[in-house]
Each structure stands twice: as structure tokens, then as C-alpha cells.
Amino acid sequence: MSLILDKINYVYSEGTAYQIQALKDVNLEIKDGQFSRHQVWPTCGIATSESVIGEFDDIRYFNHPDRFTANILWFTKGYVEYTIPNLIPSNQRITQLSISAELSSEAPGIDNNWPSDISFYINDTKIGMWTSPGDFGDVHGMFTPQWWPQNWNQYGLLKLLVINDYGTYIDGLKISDVSTLSLHLDYSSDIRLRLAVENDSEHVGGITLYGKSFGNYDQDIRVA
Numbered sequence: 001m002s003l004i005l006d007k008i009n010y011v012y013s014e015g016t017a018y019q020i021q022a023l024k025d026v027n028l029e030i031k032d033g034q035f036s037r038h039q040v041w042p043t044c045g046i047a048t049s050e051s052v053i054g055e056f057d058d059i060r061y062f063n064h065p066d067r068f069t070a071n072i073l074w075f076t077k078g079y080v081e082y083t084i085p086n087l088i089p090s091n092q093r094i095t096q097l098s099i100s101a102e103l104s105s106e107a108p109g110i111d112n113n114w115p116s117d118i119s120f121y122i123n124d125t126k127i128g129m130w131t132s133p134g135d136f137g138d139v140h141g142m143f144t145p146q147w148w149p150q151n152w153n154q155y156g157l158l159k160l161l162v163i164n165d166y167g168t169y170i171d172g173l174k175i176s177d178v179s180t181l182s183l184h185l186d187y188s189s190d191i192r193l194r195l196a197v198e199n200d201s202e203h204v205g206g207i208t209l210y211g212k213s214f215g216n217y218d219q220d221i222r223v224a
Helices: 059-063 065-069
Strands: 009-012 018-021 028-030 037-041 045-047 072-075 077-083 094-104 116-122 125-132 157-164 167-170 173-176 192-197 207-210 221-223
Touching (some): 059 065, 072 077, 094 192, 125 157, 125 167, 125 173, 192 207
Antiparallel strands (some): 028 221, 037 077, 045 072, 072 207, 077 192, 094 157, 094 221, 116 192
16 A cells, blocks of 8 residues: 655754655555455355365355465355455555455366456445456466365466556556545545456456465465
8 A cells, every 4th residue: 555645754863964754655465265255156165275165166165264264265256355454544545555466267177268357346346357368277386285186276367456546457557547536545444355256247257366375476465
């Protein structure tokens, strides 16, 4: 999260020299299973780096307590929603929100050519969509555990979503005019991130969300 600095504190030392104390950006990571709301349809599943949680294609396990340690999840349509902690100082405004995550589609089995329209929301406002080209399984993911079968989801693509005062961007390409100004994000705002595959999309091909210990990027959902 990037901030507008509305006050500068001057710290004077001997000889009238001074320093400017600037506020730092806020950086954090959210595990895949730490969603606050969800509504998903099979095929679906959720797993830690050590084992699958419950049974495949049983949406009840998205409510299992072990989900908070999950490192990967997948579903055909629906959404997961995360509450992003708003940790900026009081009286500040968020000028930029950067979110990165490793994503792919969710095919029955694996299919490198399985497009899926993945929509992104902030606080119930759709900020844009990205079409995942496939559910990748041609090679084993660099960080995917060895016990994970080869015919399951192996890796995704790292996508960088940026919302600033000028609009919303994915990997530097503008995808909508929704901005931090239009979202009215400040120190008192709730910030809810939703990842969705909507039933009326052109490509309803599911979503796989990779966290640490899975895929090709050893990271959870990163917010800055």
C-alpha cells in the first residue's frame, strides 16, 4: 500500500540540520486459506504442503479449520474473498494497492489450453478481469511437493495487479479505469479482495491459487 504523506515532521539537531521522517509502505502476505468469505463449486479442493484437506470436490472442507494453513486451492466457479488488513497510519490515503499471486485455470485433470476468465473485485467493485490460458501440468512445479501427483495442477502464472490513482493494471497493462480515488481508500477503509470465476463469463474454466510450497513462485498472496 502506498500512502499520501500529509504531514512532515522536522527533527532539528545542532547546527540547524534536520531530517525528514517519511512514512514507509505497508507490505504483507496472506495465505491462500485465509479467506473470509467463499462460495465455490466442484471440481474443487484445498491442501497444505503436506496433505489434502478432507476430500476432493466436497465444498464443506473450505470451512475446515485446517484451511487457514492451506497453500493451494482450486474450484470451477464461484469466489474466495480476503480481508486485507488496513495498517496505514491515521489520516492517510491509499494511493496505490499492489497485489501479486500465482494463478491458473482449473480443468478436470490438467489442460494447458483451458481458458478461464478470472475477475478481481475490491470492496464489491469489479476492478478488472484476466483470462488464464490454462491449467498447467506439463512439468512439475518448481516448489510443488514431491508427493503431489503429476496429473494434478502443477504451476500457474505470477500476476501483478496494481490499483492507483489512474486506474487498474495487470502486469503494467491497463484493464479498467477503477482507481484508488474512485474506491475512496483511506486509513479507515475496509479492504476486501475477491477472486471470482463468474457463471456468465465467456470462459468458465475455474481458478487455481498457488501459495508457498506450490507452483513456480514460493509466495503467498502479496499485498503492498
